[in-house]
Amino acid sequence: MGICDESRERQVCGGEGDRRNNQTFHHCFPGKPKCYPLHSVVLLTILILAFFGYGFLSSRHLMPAGVRAGHSVAVRDPDGWQVVTLSRMLYPQPMVLTPSRSDALTVTPWLAPIIWEGTFNIDLLNEQFWLQNLTVGLTVFAVKKYMVFLKAFLETAEQHFMVGHHVTYYVFTDRPADVPHVLLKEGRQLVVLSVRSYARWQDVSMHRMEMISNFSEQRFRHEVDYLVCSDVDMKFWDHVGVEILSPLFGTLHPAFYTANRKAFTYERRRRSQAYIPWDEGDFYYIGAFFGGSVAEVQQLTSACHQAMMVDKAKGIEAVWHDESHLNKYLLHHKPTKVLSPEYLWGDWLLDWHPVLKKLRFVTVPKNRQKIRNP
């Protein structure tokens, strides 16, 4: 700081924590009122009060009454659901000594549900959601030639994605005029967001993180409660509903859900921000489908974008681009729900394991050379 007495300041004015403490300033400027004018002190005090006040207020805003630290929330709190009052409903009794699935793990070691067919009662969940009047945003990027996938994506989403709930499609594209006209059901709307494209497909993919992060701040947090971030070269084949919604969710990659963690295609070079050592890792999540509350998605996408910028400055690009960074993030910020590979299946996988009772969201075959080149 070097204002009054440098050597003394280095001893007394410690790290960040100290900066918050008013007393630190008295230490830094011991009895030398001539060192700084009075109005600076007043300004300082006002600013500290303002910032504390704002921080306090904004943290209140982020934390709706009664939720914090968990998943429930007061009405309109995007970071979870409220424990709402249900009406009388008839359904089979859950049996305590009968697992819902005997062939799959249905809860992670940090007690996040893993969503497979048979683990949830959709009527109960729909009821809970309707009572909170929530809106789900679905982001998708149709840049350059990828526009060709959008029609089937939207049409099948209309049949299978969050049916009966409020949905806003956010279509990011560099060619807004080419966005197809798809008939939408009631309570659903489509917003076209103009963005720049990049020459390399890897950059198109990676910059989604930056764009989602920016728009979350500017727009999404005012318009929707949850965000679902998806690849566009996909089709919905079966129900994808509110069972996926939670403060933060990732999806198991269909090619790795039976693999040992050593075989996960994490970034293995220490120099990268996405580096994960051989003896760490829960799951390998796919970059094509993740989401959560707007606040959580904003944190995730912002963190991934920053990490990619740091890598870029060091001249390294993670082996699977945004997916590598997503995996690093979700290792250290555990998701509150994990979706089974039912929620992202690959058309290139010729047969599927009997554990998959449904294939809900499936990649569309594409000619990689053709689609990724100008």
Next chain:
Amino acid sequence: MTLPEHRARREAASPQDARKAGKRCPLQPLLLGLLLLLVFFGYGFLSSRRPMPGGLGVRPGMLYPQPKALTPSRSDVLVLTPWLAPIVWEGTFSPEILDEQFRLQNVTVGLTVFAVKKYVAFLRLFLETAEQHFMVGHRVTYYVFTDRPADVPHVPLREGRRLAVLAVRSHARWQDVSMQRMEVISRFSEQRFRREVDYLVCADVDMKFRDHVGVEILSPLFGTLHPGFYRADRRAFAYERRPRSQAYIPPDEGDFYYMGALFGGSVAEVQRLASACHQATVLDKANGIEAVWHDESHLNRYLLYHKPTKVLSPEYLWDQRLLGWPSVMKKLRFVAVPKNHEEMRSP
């Protein structure tokens, strides 16, 4: 004085004066810069301080076995309710990961217990065993409600744990003592708990901890499976079956039979639950009816229509004398202390 002379005079000033003069210039922008830095860090610090519901962090380098997607953690029990609330059994969770997540948020857990009239006798064992097994390593506040504060035993507490004695009135009937808890918890949640703790755990006092009861139970709203009914068909649950009562549940409804001896959640959710149960009790009284299992009946009604976000297995509420130790219970964590019902419940 001419200008050059004036300048010469200034330049001839002492080194101290020169230092001060030099300092006054960079001081303002420096201070401004400092303030901006402070605001930036402070906001970041504050906004990260409150618990974030998703993405609860763990530190890098934590080592543990890989979870396997095709290997259930338990093959003999239901570990997830149909509304996707985890049912907490041994083997379903990693205490290390959860402890890390909750320590990073620096949570404080309040534990309420009522030791009214002769029930003060249970306090010592309750508190001593809680010190060994309940939320160890986390911040805890015991709230002991009693009509005889002088009889509250002195139990040494670990660091980060404290005890508050709160005076309440007693009632002649033990059923009223039991039911008053809802009103008291509701009132104190509003007046005090919401400022002091993040989570509330509400327990019966005639119990002792004999194994780990930790942050795996914490969630916005949790109930515990009654050890006498976890195998039963819903028609056999001891719900209140008279439609005249506010606690009424028809025979074709009901998920589980929860026990009144252990429930909890965030302060706000517990306040809502306790308040609702209290109102329902008052309404019943006005209608000249008392629910068959008192506050437990009202609790069950509440949790049917307000689904808990976690359910605790009967490991968390057991009676070994009555129920033995079946193989499905890998741990008996919180167990009944034998008592002579007649003696304890008489004046």
